[in-house]
Amino acid sequence: MGHKLSVLALIVAQAAVVAGPALAAPAGEFVIAVHQEPQDLAAQGAYKEINAPGLRNVLEPLIATDPATGEYIPVLATSWERVDDKTVRVTLREGVKFHDSTDMTAEAVAAAVSFVWNPESSFTIQEYAGPGVMSAKATGPLEIEVTSTEPDPMLEFRLTLTGISSAKQIEERPAEHFSHPIGTGPYVFDEWVRGQYWTANANLDWWGLNAEDAYGEATPQFETLRFVFRPEGSARNAMVRTGEAHLATNPSPEDCVAAEDNDGYSCVTGPSDAYLYGRLDQSLHAHPALQDIRVRKAIFHALDYEGIADLIGLASVPQGQLGTPDMLGFNENLSQYEYNPDFARQLVEEARADGVDVDGLVVEVVGRSSTPRVGSVTEVIGFFLDQVGIKTEINVQLPDVFNPRVRIKGYVEEAPRAMMQVHVKQNASGEFGTNMLGNYACPNIDDPSGASRSSVHCNPEFDAKLATALTLSGDERDAALKELVGFLYGQYPIIPLALLDKGYLVGDQYNYTFGVDHRFLAVNVTPKQ
Template sequence: MQIASLRSPRRRIAGVLATSAVALLTVSGCSVANTTQSESASPDTLRIVLPQEPPTLEPCDASLTATGVVVRSNITEPLIERNPTTGELQPLLASGWKQVEPNVWRFTTVSGVKFSNGATFDAEDAAFSIKRTFNGAIGCDVNGYVFDDSKTEVNVVDPNTVEVRTEAPDPILPLRLSFIEMVPRTTDPDAKVRQPIGTGPYMVDFWDSGQRIALKANPNYHGDAPQFNRAIYQWRGEGSVRAAMVTNDEADLATSLGPEDGAGDLGTAYVNNETTALRMQGTDAPLDDIRVREAIAYSINRDGIVDALFQGLGKPAGQLVGKGIVGYNDQVTPTAYDLDHAKKLIDEARADGVPVDRTIRLIGRTGQFPKINETIEAIQFSLSKIGLDVKIEMMDTSGQMQYQTRPFVPGSGPVLLMIMHGNQAGDTQFTLDQYMLSDGYQSTFGTTEYDEEIRKAEALTGDARQNALAQVLADEPTKIRQYAYIAHMEAVLAKSPKVAYQPNSATGDEMRLAEMTHATSSND
């Protein structure tokens, strides 16, 4: 499977360390929590600061960003991995795979690989890991994200061969399996684990809950030993604090920064695979009128938001997936910013009896991305200029998720929901099934005709698949218009000059420690 190359531009973020961040560090004595002086000073230890503590290190939850950034490709590995730059599927714990029947894929596992506990990896472990992921008692996040409710049969043919049979032909099954991390067959099949065993270059040393997680080099690793033999993860909620820890040499890398966080010359911008959009709940008036939804799309000043609020770190969006994703349509352009046309659409709807004066709730998640509050306020102001009454409601993650995923809050009224979607898998199907189908997990409505168009496109392969999926994305604004797309986002990573590492579109979801090396100069 070939996917268009995704470029990850690297540019320095100019800026000066915020005085408030320095003051906070001075008052709180911000340092690597519980890290000894020898660990801090060791050139063989990576010190990484994240925005939040991972909720779990369970491998089958590695599709959660906060978990995957520690676990994926560090502690555990999949049969197949996707190159985040080229999109190509590459062998890892599987040396090869092929479709032997319309509904059956066969995978050949590699030989000579051991888990960090010394046990040998083979097809039995691969089959166990796949079956465990489907175990409803565990509730693996990757199961809901990557797979549907159809039945899947997994069989071991011999010690190096495993077959997966699906109910219907699945042209992207190898891509789906790239999200299943391999664990030994001795892993508890009915409960999640706290300290996973894997085949990756690192293994868990310890986890001080609320403080830090330490990884150490896996002595049984089948590949080249990583240059850094330890990694210490900690977490700080404020981006300015994370950036300051790198500039003060208290951390080597800091993730999920904004351009205003003060990383200065140590900041590197990169495409982070995320797209922001307003989801419009088209089941409630006045949002059930497509003219109103169209007017909302026309009222968003995407260029202004990207330039003024994101400081140029992003690109106005006209679809929910970005470059490098199968199905991305390079002919789709963002909806124009046209307040006069938007107001005309609202006036037409009002004249036809649509209750456009009804209060619309604009819901956002606190801290979802840098400058989210200002972004939402700018959108509210534009919507007021076209005659809509919009009320902003900022919520924490748990509150906002009640409106983002099914079952939705009943009787919530007309809702505009700020979302940020990152397609980790590399194929538009994972976006369509969740966000576009009528009954999608994160979709509020749709049509039978559009659902059928989606399903037909998803059954194809190769160029036909790319073209059909691209057409589905092009049709959404005219046939459905559930989304007012805002921007394809970029993120900032702060990096010590002592570490050489080039972030890519997958960095926010799986930051591969083995790709980090000792810098030969301050320009690396």
């Protein structure tokens, strides 16, 4: 029925445990200390936990990834099947209501899917768009067809990202959609106090209470969820240590060591689908020196990747690409770029001797303040580059400042510029195709909402081969993506800095299960008995 994910997605995090018996009724408040406030609470944010932590407790997708098996499982859909290479037919669950009491009809779901994936909506989920434009239409009272304008073997995956929200709200009160989510989930949105927290209350009319195939613990365990925004790791740690919070995201290795000696809470960790990278701007609007491959090559070989991984903690060195060996398209012939400062200096000198303006180049190493340890990582990168003769400027910015700068509109406004964006990225697809479309396809200055709006790379030959690869499936897709990964390796556009594990500090009175996508779902938290 569903598409099967990669081997990595089959690994459940070490926190997975046997749940205790369900409570008769929800009681009390469960507090989660998160490292970033949501950018907004629009339905499209359900695709990426880091941008809207906890949103999937309110807004549900049609299908989801089971944290213990990696298989696709039904949520608001009960089944789905391929019609052709552009279309998936989805059968919807009967008797589901949105939190505004409107019925979840086929027309409502089709409208929600089309709204989220419409390029004119300009949502960030477009970074996970396929080769075509997705839309949906009702084909029966509880049946829809989701279609791409181009062949797309990843349509089912994209449906796991799509939050389904009230069509009535989208039509009648669209502005409220961004701050007051109305979904179908086990919790109903309550309030968002900017800069402090957002809350949701147990939905005693949730469809999962009476469904045999409900995901997680069907009976709501908590009366209220409270997501408290604490960008400082020490503050999140203190909240769990004192019992003010029951779970905290993104602990440091030191926090996990400290948890071993403290009663009352533990650190649980597991693999993730996230990585840290340095997007080195060589786009249409970059500083001319960065268009010289020797300068880019020098930057890549100036960095001590093992040292950076050790600094981050809960991280490992990538194999020269933004993914792991289980992913479709992984190129096993590649290795991580060698740390060789002498070679980097030689390349800089060769470029300077040929008239490249290396001395006028100042690379801004910039990160988003919500990225764990970004201050230390950017400083270390700056140190390594300075050692080989490349000047740097270190900058850490709040999300509302950083985010617009990594879009194509920001590139144009600041051109020409030299920037390395140190950033955490997730790739839940289990393959390299989506990764490439969002990071490496040539940006279009006339389409600030397109999938490649954050790309720092532009090569028409690559774009043509990628367009073909994205229409393929199976071994053909794997081989085509593998070839493109190898091509990119020699172009030096984006530095794979580290593969990231993720962890949590969790109160000892709770069991918590999570998968490699690390989405927080309250139905996966159960009190110990």
